[in-house]
Amino acid sequence: MSTQQYIQTKKELMMHLEAERLKSFENWPFDESCRCTPAKLAKAGFYSCATENEPDAVQCFMCFKELDGWEPEDDPWQEHKNHSPSCPFLQLTQPLESMTCEQVLKLEMTRNKNKSKKILDKTLNEFMDTVSGVRDEMKKLAG
Ligand SMILES: [Zn+2]
Numbered sequence: 001m002s003t004q005q006y007i008q009t010k011k012e013l014m015m016h017l018e019a020e021r022l023k024s025f026e027n028w029p030f031d032e033s034c035r036c037t038p039a040k041l042a043k044a045g046f047y048s049c050a051t052e053n054e055p056d057a058v059q060c061f062m063c064f065k066e067l068d069g070w071e072p073e074d075d076p077w078q079e080h081k082n083h084s085p086s087c088p089f090l091q092l093t094q095p096l097e098s099m100t101c102e103q104v105l106k107l108e109m110t111r112n113k114n115k116s117k118k119i120l121d122k123t124l125n126e127f128m129d130t131v132s133g134v135r136d137e138m139k140k141l142a143g
Helices: 003-014 018-023 038-043 076-083 101-142
Strands: 046-048 058-060
Touching: 018 038, 018 046, 038 046, 038 076
Parallel strands: none
Antiparallel strands: 046 058
């Protein structure tokens, strides 16, 4: 494992903890009068993955669903449910911190499955974009 991969894996594992997710919202663009506060976002499984263009981009540590374009009235838990209804984090009946080792490992397997799917989907989309670009070029050449 490269240093880069190690850092990424460590960061991912830290995001299992609500307190760590909360720390990620340092530059959250909404104030405390909104429903989508950092505390509620962290509680709903999200951490910030803000970019310059998307300062309100968040991702769920479990299902890897990415959301942005938040409205002040949005409830993070409800939005998570609407956009990723089968997320295992939303089905938990007890806090992660009080689960047995076996329960956490099962959850971790599901999380890794979700991660693989996310990477595969991204790769597939990039491939389809490339295919589409090549097809357009070929059409141009065919005149
Ligand atoms: Zn989720």
